[in-house]
Amino acid sequence: MSLGTTVRLPLSYQRRPHVQIQETIFSAFEVKDAYVFPPQTPLDFFLAVGLGIGRTDSPQVRCRKSISNERTFSTTEDGALLYKRLAELAEMLSMDMQKEGLCGRTLTLKLKTASFEVRTRAVTLQSYISSSEDILKHASKLLKAELPISVRLIGLRVSQFNGEKSGATLDPTQKTITNFINSGDTKGNYNSFADVTDHDFISDTETDLSIDSRQKFQHDWTYPFDDNHSLDVDQRSCSVRKNDGEEEVQTFGKDASISYCSGGTEVLGSTFSSSSGQFEDINVNDGSNLLEDERLNSSFQEKTMLWLNDYKCSLCGIEMPPSFVEERLEHSDYHLAEKLQKEESRTHQRTSVLSQRMSSVGVGVGRELSNPPLDGISNLRFSNHSDLLLVSSWDKSVRLYDATANILRSQFLHSGPVLDCCFHDDSSGFSASSDNTVRRLVFSSNKEDILGTHDAPVRCLDYSYAAGQLVTGSWDKTIKCWDPRGASGQHHTLVGTYPQPERVYSLSLVGHRLVVATAGRHVNVYDLRNMSQPEQRRESSLKYQTRCVRCYPNGTGYALSSVEGRVAMEFFDLSEPSQAKKYAFKCHRKSEAGRDIVYPVNAMAFHPIYGTFATGGCDGYVNVWDGSNKKRLYQYSKYPSSIAALSFSRDGRLLAVASSYTFEDGPKPHEQDAIYVRSVNEIEVKPKPKVYANPPA
Incomplete structure (x- = not known):
């Protein structure tokens, strides 16, 4: 060259x-x-x-972790249509799995609501599935637990494959070189967090949750630390085993990394002592700790959720990589909701901040009382002096419960269905029966006597502490007042009989004022000190029949509910400014296929402290309203059947709910009648202050 x-x-x-x-x-x-x-x-x-540079890239092997299908459609609440969509997805997912030769154990249901909220619910099965029938069977159970719900997207995902075709490791907890690289200091010194990556935890910017045997909750709107950290535990490996029905996490050896999550929140600045089996606090930055200074006991591990190897849930076995941030948060909240629902019966041990967290999750219907009535529940009332609860039923009985202890104290049997009941004091009460009798019940001796009678079934009654009289309303179109302090018998106790324009359906007392609602939408207002004639004769402002009437606790007016899913707010003062404040609003209804489905509003109860009120309807929901500001404050989870009655305790701390079919659709199979007592949190019933716009500069 x-x-x-x-x-x-x-x-x-x-x-x-x-x-x-x-x-x-x-x-x-x-x-x-x-x-x-x-x-x-x-x-x-x-x-x-x-x-002298040789080949350095390694061959890429892709291991499928899951397979899924999802579809978006117009927002709907129609359960039949949702199940149809679910069946189509199950068929498509099964075909895809059979093409790939896959069988999985974990099935995940994804729902996107009308408000674009994403919910994921997962179940881990005992055997591997791939057929559309198996997928649909288990997916239908997950969907049923969420109904009713307005949905615009449904998805199904199967994961945790058997490994025969996917090439995945049979043992998901087997250690890899990545685990040892990410474990940081192999000598067990974990005081420094400098080498921890940001994706080791999912951060929750709203709450910081630390749970021990005393159930401590710290609620804050900012996360205590700006960075996410992992919790390096001085152990080698983790396993999950069943212990008395609960899952327990066991650890042995060293050099394992565990991510702890409860409700989407991480425990930072903690190490695990292999000698004591407990977590110990580490001061980070300014010395603040997210855990209490006391050591957590072993029950902490049994009830908390762990991400084993940063991708597998220790409670149900579902696998989610760290990149699935939103799904991990939803999954953690799901386990938190289950935990809180099981522990709701011990709400008196929780702090007020814990109660606020429980209400924000909005889970659970309350604690169910044992020994419920055997037929429809007509009414229930709390005592004005204690947490005793009196319940009347169509099974011809009146039951007295200790709502706090969940104990049936007494039971009285009548000759006919009992339509109403109320307390006199903690030692006695009254009942209204369809056998036309008004009875006095003595709790201590379990005895009863007939106070008086009507000419037709007695529909409702209430005791006036201001006047010392019992007021009863009957389908014989009369109101009667009784003095229970005298001897038994109508001739000794009857104060007076007052005709009404129609059959009496409901009545309510506040101070010396009595409000009576009858058939034909008539409303009469009386002063118990002068019952010769009504103070006011009114007609309900609602178009359809009155279902319930309740007086405001402050004595300024009353609320009426109707069979047409409406509530009217009325005032006693007949002046023009007061009458201008009255209004009515729609509730307990839903829109389906372009038309409104309306449910009767059977029950109302005013909160004794804040004056807000709860309504219960045949849709199974209980709503809490702020009548002054004209807004709904809260809606509880749906109950199994219609809401037949509601009652707040004397201090507003408890709410009793009668879940009982009221035969609005005629005879049909229905859920068993039940009584639920739930703790009431302040944020559910306390009116929110009005926010006024700033005046112009």
Whole structure:
């Protein structure tokens, strides 16, 4: 090869991209015999060989972790349509799995609501499934638990494959080189968090949750630390086993990394002592700790949720990689909701902040009382002096419960269905029966006597502490007042009989004022000190029949509910400014297929402290309203059946709910009648202050 020789490459080589540039480079180095090199090899290959650089990239092997299908559609609440969509998804997912030769154990249901909230619910099965029938059977159970719900997207995902076709490791807890690299300091010194990556935990920016045997909750709107950290535990591996029905996490050895999550929140700045089996606090930054100074006991581990190897849930076995941030938060909240629902019966042990967290999750219907009535529940009332609860029923009985202890104290049997009941004091009460009798019940001796009678079934009654009289309303179109302090018998106790325009359906007392609602939408207002004639004769402002009437605790007016899903707020003062404040609003209804489905509002109860009120309807929901500001404060989880009665305790701390079918649709199979007592949190019933706009500058 001589200097200045022109290099001519074959025509086929010149047609390839960038050949002219390579030809120029070869000419600068006086390369003549370029044809001896592989014609398609770029220049960087020669430079790498000259520098002694060999192949460094590793072969990429993709292991499928899950397979899914989802569909978006117009928002709907129609359960039949949702099940149809679910069946279509199950069929498509089964076909995809059979094409891939996959069988999985964990089935996840994904729902996107009308408000674009994403919910995921998962179940881990004992055996592997791939058929559409198996997928649909278990997915239908997950969907049923969420109904009723307005949904715009449904998805199904199957994971945790059997490994025969997916190439996944059979043992998901088997250690890999990545675990040892991420474990940080192998000597067990974990005071420094400098080497921890940001994706080791999912951060919850709203709450910080630390749970021990005393159930401590710290509620804050900012997270205590700006960065996410992992919890390196001085153990080698983790396993999950069943212990008395609960899952317990066991750890042994060293060098394992565990992510702890409860409700989407992480425990930071803690280490695990292998000698004591307890967590110990570590001061971070300014010395603040997210855990209490006391050590957590073993029950902490049994009830908390762990992400084993940062991807597998220790409670149900579902696998979620760290990149599934939203799904992990939803999954953690799901386990938290289950935990809180099981422990709701011990609400007196929780702090007020814990109660606020429970209400924000909005889970559970309360604690169910044992020994419920055997037929429809007509009414229930709390005592004005204690947490005793009196319940009347169509099974011809009146039951007295200790709502706090969940004990049936007494039971009285009548000759006919009992339509109403109320307390006199903690030692006695009254009942209204369809056998036309008004009875006095003595709790201590379990005895009863007939106070008086009507000419038709007695529909309702209430005791006035201001007047010392019992007021009863009957389908015989009369109101009667009784003095229970006298001897038994109508001739000794009857104070007076007052005709009504129609059958009496409901009545309510506040102070000396009595409000009576009858058939035909009539409303009469009386003063118990002068019952000769009504103070006011009114007609309900609602178009359809009155179902319930309740007086405001402050004595300024009353609320009426109707069979047409409406509530009217009325005032006693007949002046124009007061009457201008009255209004009515719709409630307990839903829109389906372009039409409104309306439910009767059977029950109302005013909160004794804040004056807000709860309504219960045949839709199974209980709503809490702020009548002054005209807004709904809260809606509880749906109950199994219609809401037949409601009552707040004397201090507003408890709410009793009668879940009982009221035969609004005629005879049909229905859920068993039940009584639920739930703790009431302040944020559910306390009116929110009005926010006024700033005045113009």
